[in-house]
Every structure is written in structure tokens, then in C-alpha cells.
Amino acid sequence: MEITKTNHSRLHETDFDSLGFGEVFSDHMFSMDYKNGEWVSPQIIPFGKIEILPSLCSLHYGQVVFEGLKAFYTKNGINVFRPEKYFERLNKSCQRLCIPEIDPDLCINALRELLELDRDWVPRKKGYSLYIRPFIFAADNFLGVKISQTYRFMIITSPVGAYYKEGINPIRLVTASEYVRAVKGGLGAAKTPANYASSLLPAEEAKKKGFTQVLWLDGLERKYIEESGAMNVFFRMDDELITPPLGGTILNGVTRNTVIHLVKYWGMNVKEHRIPIDELVSASEEGRLKEAFGAGTAAVISPIGEIQHNGALITINGGKIGYLSQKLYNEITGIQYGEKADKFGWCYLI
Ligand SMILES: *Cc1c(COP(=O)(O)O)cnc(C)c1O
Numbered sequence: 001m002e003i004t005k006t007n008h009s010r011l012h013e014t015d016f017d018s019l020g021f022g023e024v025f026s027d028h029m030f031s032m033d034y035k036n037g038e039w040v041s042p043q044i045i046p047f048g049k050i051e052i053l054p055s056l057c058s059l060h061y062g063q064v065v066f067e068g069l070k071a072f073y074t075k076n077g078i079n080v081f082r083p084e085k086y087f088e089r090l091n092k093s094c095q096r097l098c099i100p101e102i103d104p105d106l107c108i109n110a111l112r113e114l115l116e117l118d119r120d121w122v123p124r125k126k127g128y129s130l131y132i133r134p135f136i137f138a139a140d141n142f143l144g145v146k147i148s149q150t151y152r153f154m155i156i157t158s159p160v161g162a163y164y165k166e167g168i169n170p171i172r173l174v175t176a177s178e179y180v181r182a183v184k185g186g187l188g189a190a191k192t193p194a195n196y197a198s199s200l201l202p203a204e205e206a207k208k209k210g211f212t213q214v215l216w217l218d219g220l221e222r223k224y225i226e227e228s229g230a231m232n233v234f235f236r237m238d239d240e241l242i243t244p245p246l247g248g249t250i251l252n253g254v255t256r257n258t259v260i261h262l263v264k265y266w267g268m269n270v271k272e273h274r275i276p277i278d279e280l281v282s283a284s285e286e287g288r289l290k291e292a293f294g295a296g297t298a299a300v301i302s303p304i305g306e307i308q309h310n311g312a313l314i315t316i317n318g319g320k321i322g323y324l325s326q327k328l329y330n331e332i333t334g335i336q337y338g339e340k341a342d343k344f345g346w347c348y349l350i
Contacts, residue, residue, distance in 0.1 A: 001043060001044065021163070031050075039100070044110075057143075058148070064192060068297050078122050080347075081346060083348050097192055107134065111155060114155055121159050127162030170306070173307045179198075180222070181199060182216075183249060223276050223278070225244055227294075234259060236324055245274065255296050255300060255301075268324075291316060291323075300333060301329040304316055
């Protein structure tokens, strides 16, 4: 791999005490091209502008996939959390978007080289991390709906602050009555920009009504709960944890997988089955809905304090974080920051 180091590091111009999310980028980036049927010329270069033509097909037709994972500063080194899972999913997204797959080992090696170079960009403060954004875009120049012959794979990284500046505050969700996120056979299971573009207007309307995010219902009947924003959702009913099943319409979250694994390990019942929103409302009225939370890389665990559906507004656990949400948050972040034993081999140390 060719490595070109920057001769102007921005490290000392960066205020590591007041980091937002995805606003500052580290010194270097990884780049690799797909040409004549193979991935070629892997390189690490200074983070900076890339040259594209206005006819770049991915700008027009959206043949793009991406990932989002994190690295943490620990006493044992830089810890990347479950990288193979994210690159596995990147390839799943590639399949759906007709993008050539990339060997996950190659991705992990590229990431390791990049992080070795930008090691000092991983924030030291507890709660902070380095957000890693791998992405692939179609690189042909044409107008017309067809599969591109060339692609670019890049990895950029961004030091990010604590997702919750004032500690974990429960979020408020509202179901969308007019919009849907995905239907079976669509793009719902792929991490591809189209899904986020379509969520902007519904999310904006939810915010205007005073809610944090939309709670998506299934696209066919608008009856079953799917997921929220960039998070999978979980509900603790009586003493069982329930989450919607992966059926092609929701994203196969790595955090979702981590939560299911831990909760099963702790000996609790976890079920993946469809949850009609009306049943959630009645479970809440009957006092059986004990807690609810979202799970995703950015926030790890986000307690859900309120859900509005049609006329009904349900409050969960008095609008406070539940014991299981807190326990999961502590366990997952504990493993990520190297403070708790890595029993399941989830840490990739650099
Ligand atoms: C990324 C994402 C998630 C969460 O996945 P993680 O792997 O846990 O970060 C859930 N839903 C959607 C729509 C997403 O884009």
C-alpha cells in the first residue's frame, strides 16, 4: 500500500474538548479504486478534496453504500469494536446495490494502517471515540440508469464527542402515518443513502411536533414496529426482551446483535418477532411495557421515554432510563473502553 503522509497535521488545531459529531476529520484517509474488474491501487493520503465530474453517476442515481463503526482509546491500545461485522454488512449492502464486494480482511488491514497513522486522533476522554466511515461510490461518468463499471472505496475518520452531553436522556418518538421507510424487496436492509434521503422529511415533521425521531412502522400495513432513525428498537415486556425480526426491511444492526448476545448470555429471554404498534399501546396501558430503547453505533443505547401513535401517547418507565438499558449501556461501553473483559472477542486492538 502506498502511504503519503500529510506535511501539515491539523491535530494541534483541533479542540478535543468540544467535539460534535462528524464535523472534524483526521489527517489521513484511505482510498482504493475498482477498475477493469478488480480493486486496485490501495493508498493512504492526506484527508482532502477529491476531484469528480458533475456527471459522476452516483450523484445522480445513488449507487452508494456506507458503514459507520467506532474506535476507542483504551489502556491496551486503540480498540476497534467488531470491525468484521461492519465490513460483512458493507458487502451485503454491495450485493443489493450491484457494487463489487471487497474482501473484509483487506478492509480491516486498510483500517489498521490508517489508524496506526492517525492514532493520536482517537480522543482520550471517556465517552469520546473515533467514528469511522467507510463508503463506496460508483465512479463512472454518464447520465442513464445503469450499473457503473468503476468505483471508489474510501475510509474517512472523525473524532467525536459523547453522544449524550448531559448524560443519557430518553428520546421521544412518533409513528409516521403518511410515510414509510422500506418495504420487503426494497433497500431497507442496505446502508445506502437513499434510505436516509427518504427519512429527512418525516424526521423534520416529527421534530416540528416536538419529537426526537420517527418510529417506523412496516410499509405494507403500517401495523408492525420496524426501527427508528439509525437505530434498531427493543422493548422489555414483562420479563422478556422483544425486537422486530430482520425481514429485509430493517437494518441488521451490529449493536442489535451485541444486545441480543449479551441479554441471552445474562439468561434473559430475547424474542425476535413482529410487534403490532397497537399491542405496544395496550401493553403499556396494562403496565406490562417496562422499558424501551434504541440500539445503534452512534448512541449505543438510547432509552425511549415516550411514543406517540395516532391519538395515544405512551410514557415508558416514567420517562426514565430502565435498568436493562443502563446495564447494557454500561456493559457495551465498558467492553469498548477496555474496562470490562472482552469475553466474546469483540475487540480488535491496534
Ligand atoms: C446504522 C443503522 C442502524 C444501527 O446499526 P449499528 O450497526 O448498530 O450501528 C439501524 N438502523 C439503521 C437504519 C441504520 O442505518
